Amino acid sequence: MKSRYRINYSKNELMRYTSNLDVQKSWERTFRRARVPIAYSQGFHPQPKIQLACPLPLGFLSENEILDFVTEEKLVIPNLETQLAEKIPPGIQINEINEVELNQPSLQVQTRAAQYRMEFLNQLEFSKLSADINLLLRKDNIIRTRRGKTYDLRPLILDLVVFEEESLPKIRITLSALENATGRPEEILDELLIPFQSVRITREITLLK
Amino acid sequence: MENRSQFLNQLEQILPLVEKPGRYVGGEYNSIQKNWNSIETKIGLIFPDIYDIGLSNLGIQILYEKINQEFDLLAERAYAPWLDMEKLLKENNIPLFSLESKTPLSKFDILGFTLPYETLFTNTLNILNLAHIPIHSNERNENFPVIIAGGHATYNPEPMSAFIDAFLLGEGEDIILDFIHEFQKLKNKGVDKNTLLFSLSQIPGLYVPSLYKPIYQSDGTIEKIDRVDPLVPEIVTKRIVGKLPFIPKKFIVPSISVVHNRISIEIMRGCTRGCRFCHAGMVNRPVRERSVDEIVEGIQEAIDNTGFEEIALLSLSSSDYTNIGELLDKISERFVGQNLKVSLPSLRIESFSIDLMEKLKGARQGGFTLAPEAATDRMRNIINKPISDEQLLSTAREIFKRGWHTIKLYFMIGHPSETLEDVKAIANLCKQVLSEGHKAIGKRASVHAGVSTFVPKAHTPFQWVACDNPETIKMKQELLRNELKGPGLKFNWTDPKETMLESWLSRGDRRLSKVIEFAWEGGAKFDAWQDMHNHEIWMESFEKAGLNYEYYTNRTRFTDEIFPWDHISTGINKSYIFEEYQNSLNQKLRNDCREQCYACGIIQNFKDVRQINPGNSWMCPEVTLKSRKNEISLPN
Ligand code: SF4
Numbered sequence: 001m002k003s004r005y006r007i008n009y010s011k012n013e014l015m016r017y018t019s020n021l022d023v024q025k026s027w028e029r030t031f032r033r034a035r036v037p038i039a040y041s042q043g044f045h046p047q048p049k050i051q052l053a054c055p056l057p058l059g060f061l062s063e064n065e066i067l068d069f070v071t072e073e074k075l076v077i078p079n080l081e082t083q084l085a086e087k088i089p090p091g092i093q094i095n096e097i098n099e100v101e102l103n104q105p106s107l108q109v110q111t112r113a114a115q116y117r118m119e120f121l122n123q124l125e126f127s128k129l130s131a132d133i134n135l136l137l138r139k140d141n142i143i144r145t146r147r148g149k150t151y152d153l154r155p156l157i158l159d160l161v162v163f164e165e166e167s168l169p170k171i172r173i174t175l176s177a178l179e180n181a182t183g184r185p186e187e188i189l190d191e192l193l194i195p196f197q198s199v200r201i202t203r204e205i206t207l208l209k
Numbered sequence: 210m211e212n213r214s215q216f217l218n219q220l221e222q223i224l225p226l227v228e229k230p231g232r233y234v235g236g237e238y239n240s241i242q243k244n245w246n247s248i249e250t251k252i253g254l255i256f257p258d259i260y261d262i263g264l265s266n267l268g269i270q271i272l273y274e275k276i277n278q279e280f281d282l283l284a285e286r287a288y289a290p291w292l293d294m295e296k297l298l299k300e301n302n303i304p305l306f307s308l309e310s311k312t313p314l315s316k317f318d319i320l321g322f323t324l325p326y327e328t329l330f331t332n333t334l335n336i337l338n339l340a341h342i343p344i345h346s347n348e349r350n351e352n353f354p355v356i357i358a359g360g361h362a363t364y365n366p367e368p369m370s371a372f373i374d375a376f377l378l379g380e381g382e383d384i385i386l387d388f389i390h391e392f393q394k395l396k397n398k399g400v401d402k403n404t405l406l407f408s409l410s411q412i413p414g415l416y417v418p419s420l421y422k423p424i425y426q427s428d429g430t431i432e433k434i435d436r437v438d439p440l441v442p443e444i445v446t447k448r449i450v451g452k453l454p455f456i457p458k459k460f461i462v463p464s465i466s467v468v469h470n471r472i473s474i475e476i477m478r479g480c481t482r483g484c485r486f487c488h489a490g491m492v493n494r495p496v497r498e499r500s501v502d503e504i505v506e507g508i509q510e511a512i513d514n515t516g517f518e519e520i521a522l523l524s525l526s527s528s529d530y531t532n533i534g535e536l537l538d539k540i541s542e543r544f545v546g547q548n549l550k551v552s553l554p555s556l557r558i559e560s561f562s563i564d565l566m567e568k569l570k571g572a573r574q575g576g577f578t579l580a581p582e583a584a585t586d587r588m589r590n591i592i593n594k595p596i597s598d599e600q601l602l603s604t605a606r607e608i609f610k611r612g613w614h615t616i617k618l619y620f621m622i623g624h625p626s627e628t629l630e631d632v633k634a635i636a637n638l639c640k641q642v643l644s645e646g647h648k649a650i651g652k653r654a655s656v657h658a659g660v661s662t663f664v665p666k667a668h669t670p671f672q673w674v675a676c677d678n679p680e681t682i683k684m685k686q687e688l689l690r691n692e693l694k695g696p697g698l699k700f701n702w703t704d705p706k707e708t709m710l711e712s713w714l715s716r717g718d719r720r721l722s723k724v725i726e727f728a729w730e731g732g733a734k735f736d737a738w739q740d741m742h743n744h745e746i747w748m749e750s751f752e753k754a755g756l757n758y759e760y761y762t763n764r765t766r767f768t769d770e771i772f773p774w775d776h777i778s779t780g781i782n783k784s785y786i787f788e789e790y791q792n793s794l795n796q797k798l799r800n801d802c803r804e805q806c807y808a809c810g811i812i813q814n815f816k817d818v819r820q821i822n823p824g825n826s827w828m829c830p831e832v833t834l835k836s837r838k839n840e841i842s843l844p845n
Contacts, residue, residue, distance in 0.1 A: 016234065090236050196225060
C-alpha cells in the first residue's frame, strides 16, 4: 500500500552549497542506498515521488527542512530511521520522521512562513545595526524589484529581532513563505547595505499552515 | 589554530562569491577523512581540471580507496579551481588546499597528478603554483612534497620532465603502494632528494626523468639518451596487473551535479583489434576480462554503496567482451525495474550490437553510436579498421527499423595519406546512412557526424607519421561542412588549433618543458576547454624557447629515429610497432590478435605476470616455462 512520510532534517556546512535540485538527488540516492521502496511517477521519464517544502537558497544552512516522500509499501518508522541513519550523506542530519496522509496537498502549498537566523562573520557595531533596522521597520513600504517585477518587502516581514551573542550581533527574522509572497533574508541585508557573503544564514523553522 | 580559524572564516566569506561553491566543499558521501595528525604519510591526489570533470575519474577513485585502506596512509583530493576561485585565492593569499581536511597541498608528503590527456599540462603547473610550490623539480628540495604523475599522457613523459619528480608508468594499482612504501623507508632514513629519487628509480615502472639526459643531433633529433648512473634502468617498462583489480566499491557521490553522475565499471582492459591510430589500444595491452559474476556483483555492491542511478560499463570495445550477451542478460534480469540506466560504449558495427542495446532498457533515447573512423577501403586498410560500406548500411537500416531515430557516426580526418576523396567519402557515407533512415522511418531520421582530427601518438604505429597541417585540416573540414548540410544532418568537428596543441605535446621531447612553462606564464590554462585555449600564447612560447612547432607536428620521422620516449616501454616492442607502420604503408590488414598472437612483445615482456595468471581472463596465449622458478623479484 502506498504511504507517505515526512522527514524533518538539518542541512549543515557540507551541503551548504548543494542546490535544491541536487538535495533532491541526494535524497533519491540515499533512499536507493537504504533500499527504501520509493514510488515513481508513470511515464517516459519516471520521477521519484520526493518533495521539498520550501526551497532553501544556495549558501543557507538549515535546522529545519521538510521533505515528503511516497513509498510503494507501508514502512515501520523505527526501522526506516535505522535504515537511513547509515546512508545519509554527512551534510544532512535527520531530526524526525512521521507518516502523513497520502492525499494531503503538496508541501509547497502547505508552507506558510520561515524563520531565519543571521549571524555576522565580522565585527559590526550593534547600536548602528539596531538603529538601521528600526529605521527599516518603521517604513510603511519597502518597494523592491525582483526579476523585473516590483513588490513590497515590508508586509513579508512577519517578525524581526536583533540581539547579541558572544559579542557578535545576530538577527532573527520570520518571513512569509506563501506562494507569490515569499520574503528572502538576503533582501533585508541588501536594504541594510550589508554584503551577503559576510553573513551566515540559517533557517531555524519552516512553518506549515 | 588561530590561523586555521582565520582561514576558515576567510573561506566562508569567499565561497559565496564564486560559481558553484560546492566544488570546494568536500564531505561527499563515501569521501574519507582520516585524522591528519595520526597518519604517517599523506598523499594528495590531484585531477588537474575542475571538480565537475575530475570527480568521476576512475583512476583517482581506485587509488583513493586503495591508499585509504592502509592504516598509516591517507589520501585526500584536489582539483583545479575555476578562474573565479583562483583569483580569490590569490587575492587573499590562500594556498590551494585539499578538499577533505582543507590542508594546504604543500603540507602533503606526496602529490600525485593524473594526466589522462596532454591538455592538462599547463593546469598542472598552475596548481603547483597556486599551492605555493615551485614548479620545477630541481627547485624543490626534500622539504617539499614529492610530485608524481601517471595516466595515459605520461607514456611520453618527456614534455613534463622538468616539473615532475617521478612518473608511475602503467597501471597504478600495484606500483602506487610499492612507491609509497619505499618512500616511507627513505624518508625515515632522512635522505636528501637526490638520494630519494635515485632509490625510487630502482622500482620497476618508476621513471625519474632527472636521471636521464638526451643528447641531440644537429638536426634536432636524438642521438642517444644518457643515464647519470649505470644503475639507473636503461628502459623503464610500464607496470600491469595480472588480474583486474577490485572494482571500487565506494565511489564518491558528489553533493552537486558533475559531468558524469554515475558508477563506472571496467568490464575489461585493453583491446586486441589493433587499430593503428589508437593510443589506448596499444598502451593498455594485454586484454584482461572480468567474469560476468564479478561484474554483476560489483554493480550491486556499487549501487548499494552509492545509490547512483546510472552505470557505465567501460571498455575499449564492448562487443569483444567474451560473454557480453550473458552479461547484459544478467544485468537486465537483476536490475530491471529499479529505474537505473546502463550505458555501453564502443559497439562493433553489426546487427548483434542492436540486440545488445535492446537488452538495455531506455537506451533508445540517446541515439545509436557507431565509429567507422574512415569511409574508404583504402583508408580502412591503412588504419586497420576493416568494415564494409554494405555492413555499415545494413546495420544502420536495422537500427532505424528497430526504433532509433538518430545514428551518431564517428569519423576521423587526417589519417596518413588521406586525400580529399577519402574525406568526401565520409560525407557520402553519412548521406547514405541518412537515406537508409528515410526509407525506414521517413523524415524523423537523423545522422550526427562527429569528425575529429587524427593526432599521431607516441607508442602507436603512426608515431612516425606527420600530422596534417592546420590549412589542410581546415580545407577538409570546410569540405565536410559544405557537404553535410541539410535537414537530418548534423556535423561536429574539432578546432584545428586544439589539434595542433595536442599534436606537439603528445610527441614532444624534453625541450617542450620550456614551451609549456612559457605558455603557462603567458596565461595558458584549461587548454582542454575550447573557449579557453589560446593559440597565440603557444606560438609565442615556441618562439621564446627557440623551437619550431612544425618540427613536432608536420614532420615524418626517420625510420631509424630514436624517439624521446624510446626508453619508456609499454611492453610492445618497437620492432612490432614498426612492422605495423610498414603494414599501413602497404595497406595491409592485420587480424584481431585474439585469433592469432602476433608476438607484439606483451607476452614476452610480461611472461612472469602471465605465468602466475593463467587461464582465459587474458586474451594472450598461455606461457609455459617448465624450468623457470618464480623469478619475480623487485631489485634492491
Ligand atoms: S602478445 Fe599476442 S595476443 Fe597478446 S597482445 Fe600481443 S599480439 Fe595480442
